[in-house]
Amino acid sequence: MHTTEHHWITTPITADILRGALDLEHTEHGVLPHRLPARARAQCVDGQLAMAESQPSGVRLVFRTRATAVELDTLPTKRVYVGVPPRPEGVYDLLVDGRPAGRAGVTGGNTLTIDLTTGTAEHQAGPVGTLRFTDLPDSVKNVEIWLPHNETTELVALRTDAPIEPAPDGDRKVWLHHGSSISHGSDAASPTATWPALAATLGGVALINLGLGGSALLDPFTARAMRDTPADLISLKVGINLVNADLMRLRAFTPAVHGFLDTIREGHPAAPLLVVSPILCPIHEDTPGPGAFDLGALSTGKLRFRATGDPAERAAGKLTLNVIQEELARIVEQRADEDPNLHYLDGRELYGQADSAELPLPDQLHPDAATHRRIGERFAELAFTADGPFTDRSA
Structure with missing residues (x-):
């Protein structure tokens, strides 16, 4: 099978291409979007809050590009509940110029095993995974990648086969x-x-x-x-x-x-x-x-x-x-x-x-x-x- 060769460009993941996060924490792997700022997080040590605010509901990468292929390396933290059927894998939604254009998941990642009867949790480290969207239109467009709303997600690397720039916010409220x-x-x-x-x-x-x-x-x-x-x-x-x-x-x-x-x-x-x-x-x-x-x-x-x-x-x-x-x-x-x-x-x-x-x-x-x-x-x-x-x- 013939595969298209892409000349990848890696772009740092910074706040100007993220929407919906109030803070970005730099980790050993990349960046972790937070929905509460560091000062707020420091005022509460509750584990439920820490988990919830680090799950990127509504957080999305937004940029403008001619790229026809996009890769995103992430390190998700997947939750497993003892004795309960497995949760669905985290889902990433792709929008092109505001319209749905793809949906995918990422394998690998850390695992948080939670025992609801005892209230204990065990964290196991896992590998970085790669999300891939290809065959995008060969024209300048706005691309949005919405992160899984219920899965803590560290962003490791963003690659495209053409340069990207921050997308204008437009006049949306x-x-x-x-x-x-x-x-x-x-x-x-x-x-x-x-x-x-x-x-x-x-x-x-x-x-x-x-x-x-x-x-x-x-x-x-x-x-x-x-x-x-x-x-x-x-x-x-x-x-x-x-x-x-x-x-x-x-x-x-x-x-x-x-x-x-x-x-x-x-x-x-x-x-x-x-x-x-x-x-x-x-x-x-x-x-x-x-x-x-x-x-x-x-x-x-x-x-x-x-x-x-x-x-x-x-x-x-x-x-x-x-x-x-x-x-x-x-x-x-x-x-x-x-x-x-x-x-x-x-x-x-x-x-x-x-x-x-x-x-x-x-x-x-x-x-x-x-x-x-x-x-x-x-x-x-x-x-x-x-x-x-x-x-x-x-x-």
């Missing part, structure tokens, strides 16, 4: 979003198929996704990162992690929401700011956390979650999703008089009772690929069209 594992991408089919990525495409905006699995906890360092990140449109989807982590009571929740919003407003005093309450999650609507793995399901090789709190504890200030829905709506209404660009969206408009009957959450907590598409389309319709809070009113 930047949408900065923070949420939980659902915003992070949970069980979406690919990095461009997470609900925020789909909504950004439909809304014609550039996404910075601070969806952090298990870590949408009103952390002040996340609010400061959002304050300091240039953005035109901002959204905050909060609730489910506070319930399933059983992190705080209502007395702490209300001031924490106000404080989070105050901090964002220090850097973005007039940007449209949308507060989104949780989507429907039947196990936690009226039952507090903590959430836990369903060990009965684990014993049969299935990953499922359950709520372990007592509904009667609501009276003592324990949080449920319904408590959070009511309080977020009240907080936004209270602040709206002096903040006309603050808006509220009930998450059950994105996924509610009828959706739950048709597309139930497979593990009781996370939406599947079809549901990500539905949530993304609904969000785009509610936020970016007609009188939505993100509609461009200057046109």
